Amino acid sequence: xxxxxxxxxxxxxxxxxxxxxxxxxxxxxxxxxxxxxxxxxxxxxxxxxxxxxxxxxxxxxxxxxxxxxxxxxxxxxxxxxxxxxxxxxxxxxxxxxx
Numbered sequence: 307x308x309x310x311x312x313x314x315x316x317x318x319x320x321x322x323x324x325x326x327x328x329x330x331x332x333x334x335x336x337x338x339x340x341x342x343x344x345x346x347x348x349x350x351x352x353x354x355x356x357x358x359x360x361x362x363x364x365x366x367x368x369x370x371x372x373x374x375x376x377x378x379x380x381x382x383x384x385x386x387x388x389x390x391x392x393x394x395x396x397x398x399x400x401x402x403x404x
Contacts, residue, residue, distance in 0.1 A: 314356045321357065336360040340389035364389055370396065 321334050336359055339350060344363050354361040367378055367387035370392060380388065 310352060314353065316358060321359075325339050334359065336362070338362060338364040340364040340366070342387050345383065350373070366392055370399045 307325060317337070323335055335358065337353060339353070340363075341353070343349070345377065350361040350363060353359075364386060365382075366389050367382065371378060378385075385392075
């Protein structure tokens with residue numbers, strides 16, 4: 307899997323950079339996957355094994371809405387496709403919870 311190996315090398319490089327250049331910040335303690343490829347079977351486990359960090363798929367709606375009050379009309383599977391757009395919209399609103 308050359309593509310996954312390359313992604314792993316780049317992720318490792320970025321983690322290393324963060325830990326050495328941003329020493330005043332807390333260390334990276336885990337990774338959240340988003341986007342359509344985050345649904346690939348075994349991907350979180352692969353990255354966790356290769357990077358030595360907990361890796362999980364993002365739970366987009368749980369971090370945006372109070373699901374006890376509102377459930378958006380987009381299924382949980384598709385939310386990973388919209389993670390970047392949702393994050394940018396929240397950033398534009400300067401809000402963490404709607």
